[in-house]
Amino acid sequence: MTSPLTPLLTPLLEVRNVRKTYPRHDEPGRRVVLDDVSLTVSPGDVVCLIGSSGSGKSTLLRCLDLLEPIDDGVIEFQGREISDPLVDPRVVRRDIGMVFQAYNLFPHLSVLDNCTLAPRKVHGLSPAAARDRAHELLGRFGLAEHVHKHPDRLSGGQQQRVALVRALCTDPALLLLDEITAALDPELVGEVLDIVRDLAAAGTTMVLATHEMSFAREVATHVCFLDGGRIVEEGPPAQVLGAPEQERTRAFLRRVLPD
Template sequence: MTTPVIEVRGLRKTYGDRVVLDDVSLSVEAGDVVCLIGSSGSGKSTLLRCLDLLEEIDDGVIGFDGREISDPLVDPREVRRSIGMVFQAYNLFPHLSVLANCTLAPRKVHGLGKAEAEARARELLERFGLGEHVEQHPDRLSGGQQQRAALVRALFTSPRLLLLDEITAALDPELVGEVLDIVRELAHGGTTMVLATHEMAFAREVATKVCFLDGGRIIESGPPEQVLVAPEQPRTREFLRRVLPQ
């Protein structure tokens, strides 16, 4: 038996009196692509933020490569060196060029030299169609280009785990495809990912596991052909009827 990359047991997260995640358990193996689906407010984004230690949990355990990272004594910054996260709103630094955005953390956090960091960043940016934009600032790029730059920044250090939070939600429909193409390429290349998405067709294509969240709980999980095509739970069927074309 191999050790899961991520092992979540009994995770609970509240904001005041509001329960956002309730007894969530999840196992992610190396090479898995786990798609979190559910309505807005179901807990998808909060779960991703808990996995990246951006949120403190109230109960439960989060394990990463066999190590309990939810222990308060664990340094989140050290853990995040092995985890890449891409947000819905890009979160690029507006005052820095695309190149500087991608090399800032590798230089400041990982101690990479400027020349080596920039060479690696240029290689990745070229691979993802941004080679001509390395010196531009984010506001000069389209939404799809900004999201691709955010993906490059997250991938720079070859993270053990990639977390993607609704990365196409803020994009115009014609830009969604170019970002999903990159995620598809990463999935086929064996990158371990957990992503929250509203793109059901994409989830059916790339996911190894789909988890449907409702009211902060995982109501149903399994292979995409089961959860998205023949769901067992009435609540899952109701959700899919609303979001899938008839």
């Protein structure tokens, strides 16, 4: 995956042989959710994780943000092993932004306060500086008029754009997007994907789980197809989505691209 031309460029994120299991609640033994998953993300990469629900996409993203402990394997971020129990997860998360499928905005805070909470409390920005930064980003993404509203007053697309801005306000080195358009009406999907497209064009490093195949083909530098907790096939989007080698990938694409 790493190009032989850039051997000195260290990857931003390196995932090696990660395994994740959950206890079964009605029978003994553990359910394997991620099995021997390896992945390399270099600065500027846009990695799209595709696969049916339950294939492990969301779990992988949650593991990358240390929201879930892994059962084996190694995750390295910015050249440091972050899966080490001695690493403080909060230090890692300062440099990683995450956006969830259900927006997860704080309903008791205004849009502006949602966006300035972490910059002020975690990154030590002055209230004025945090406000300026949030205003600038909210304005850039067409949310200037909603700054003082509460999230529940906004449409789903607007809420998800706010969630993206909230993640961007802390200037993360890596952005994790977990099916951020899955809960949106079809006509609202575009306004959210436009932002992600802009971010990709600006060189933001992203790992995203998505069901939008055409979008994945357009913005991804690398596509991984997950099935049953394993990366079954990966490569450039034209190859994985255009000429898949694995039968399971072909079967999946037949189901999601009904043409």
